Amino acid sequence: MRIIVSEGPVELADRAASHIAELISTYEGRRVSLGLAGGSTPRATYEQLRNTEVDWTAVDCWLSDERWVPRDDPDSNSRMARLALLDHVPAVFHDIGWRKKRLPQAAAQEYSAKLETIFDEAPDIVLLGMGEDGHTASLFPGTDALEDTSSGYIANFVPGKGWRLTATLGLLNRARHLVFLVAGTGKAGVLSRVLNGEPFPSTLVGRGHSDVTWLVDEAAAAELDPS
Ligand code: 6PG
Numbered sequence: 001m002r003i004i005v006s007e008g009p010v011e012l013a014d015r016a017a018s019h020i021a022e023l024i025s026t027y028e029g030r031r032v033s034l035g036l037a038g039g040s041t042p043r044a045t046y047e048q049l050r051n052t053e054v055d056w057t058a059v060d061c062w063l064s065d066e067r068w069v070p071r072d073d074p075d076s077n078s079r080m081a082r083l084a085l086l087d088h089v090p091a092v093f094h095d096i097g098w099r100k101k102r103l104p105q106a107a108a109q110e111y112s113a114k115l116e117t118i119f120d121e122a123p124d125i126v127l128l129g130m131g132e133d134g135h136t137a138s139l140f141p142g143t144d145a146l147e148d149t150s151s152g153y154i155a156n157f158v159p160g161k162g163w164r165l166t167a168t169l170g171l172l173n174r175a176r177h178l179v180f181l182v183a184g185t186g187k188a189g190v191l192s193r194v195l196n197g198e199p200f201p202s203t204l205v206g207r208g209h210s211d212v213t214w215l216v217d218e219a220a221a222a223e224l225d226p227s
Helices: 009-025 042-049 077-084 104-118 185-195
Strands: 002-006 032-036 059-063 065-067 125-128 153-158 162-167 177-182 211-217
Touching (some): 002 009, 009 042, 009 125, 009 177, 009 211, 042 077, 059 077, 059 104, 065 077, 104 153, 104 162, 185 211
Parallel strands (some): 002 211, 032 059, 032 125, 125 177, 177 211
Antiparallel strands (some): 065 162, 153 162
């Protein structure tokens, strides 16, 4: 596990874009799967990433989680990722596919099966964020999805936020590379507690064989033990 601290959000986006492009290039000669994080922090990284030297025709992009809303809803992670990156590069995007009257559980099951067709035994690179409550993807503290040990992708009801679809701990911990993007003072407290091993969903990700990198800015790193 490594922690790389950048000055501010702009430097973080630059650093993250080159880090991700470098990881993608290590899989030259075969298709690469790239799980995209949602929320607001990754947007600047995606905007930088579209200007990097990457053979996007060999990249399969998917969502590490999504809000159960129409794909053009302002809250949709799919929309954010398309506007910031996917509409600008020739990658294949495996979207979740919200439809009226469709059950989130059915969509999650179908997406889980679809993902296994793009993985070469395991996800290659998965980008993740972290909330101030220590959640990652849509694995929120105290929610059912944290108990799931068999599915790859699951629908998770989050009180106050509604239905979410999310990669499970099982799927995330199969990833070859996990890259967390975390910025801002609001995350400083929980980041130091997660890195100290306190019980948060983000602490449970990266406990397997994955290569784990935390890309953070100075504000988020403010409470980390310098040593
Ligand atoms: C989501 C995310 C979620 C996000 C964190 C951090 O759909 O909301 O995938 O896990 O990464 O909530 O969000 P911010 O980057 O907006 O702080």
